[in-house]
Amino acid sequence: MADMPGAIIISIVLPFILFGISIGRRRAPVFLLGVSTYVLGLLVIRLHLPDHLLGRSRMLEIWQMRHPAVFSVLIGSAGAAAGELLRFLVMFLLLKRKTWQSAVFFGTGQGSAEALLLVGVPAVGALISPSIPHHPDVYAAASVEQLSIVMMQIGLSVLMLQCIRRWDWRYLAAAVISHTAIVTMVGFLPFILHPAHQLAAILTVFIAGGLLLAGYAGIAIRRPGGENDHPAE
Incomplete structure (x- = not known):
């Protein structure tokens, strides 16, 4: 498995390369919209909402203690569903040019933000600070x-674009089902x-999910009519 520098390349260097590509393709605002959507989802859905629910409901606290597996699955599934609804709202309301390229760079922005914040920043901190635990294998696995x-975010964004463009x-x-199943x-x-x-x-679940969703995105874009990247404003 890749070592620590490999993890940093994937989680820090690659996101900036992808951002540079989005600039070259004139999709930087879309990439940054994806980044913003991920940060909003992280703050509201992943971090704040579970604590808010637990703080308001004694029953949820008891359920968490008695049935940790079921509770973990339910919270993760609810977060995945909420994340897809957020993706829909942002892409529908704020994505000006609803094209295949825009969907790809929107998903790329979301995935890049997650890689940078959850893996890249902690990996750099572990390298420069002796007080932070240094686990190269863990960071390498996380980068994979x-x-x-x-890849998952790209596929999910293409699915959402199809929903918006076809109103299906x-x-x-x-x-929602794909994201929820993986989580x-x-x-x-x-x-x-x-x-x-x-x-x-x-890792097998994530890799399989990423390949399947990215593969679907490629097929959807290349199928008859899919290559016509006209904006639906």
Whole structure:
């Protein structure tokens, strides 16, 4: 597996390369819109909402203690569904040029922001600060996970664009189900597998999900009529 520098290349260098490509393709605002959407989702959905719900409901606290596996899966699934609804709203309301390229760079921006914030920044901190635990293998695995997530975000954004351009809610449902299924499997695996096998299984889920969604995006764009990248403003 890649070492620490490899993790930094994937989680820091690659996002800036992708941003540079978006500038060259005149899609930098779309890339940054994807970044902003991820940050908003991280702050509201992943960090604030679970704490807010637990603070308001004693029943949820009891459920979390008695059924940690089910609780983890439900919270993750709800977050995935909420994230896809947020993606829909942002792309529908704020994405001016609703084109295939825009969908790809929007998803790339989301995935890049996640890689940079969740892996890149901690990896740099571990390198420059002796007080932060240094686990190259963990960061290397996380970078592979984030690379898969970039592909997932692209595929999910293409699905959402199809929903918006065709006004077909089946694509929104497919995005929600796909995202929820991946998060559910990842959340449940640690409760049913031996610790020695958990990391490999989780990476397998992310890689498979990323390849399937990115593959779908490629097929959708290249199918008859898909290459006509006309804006639907």
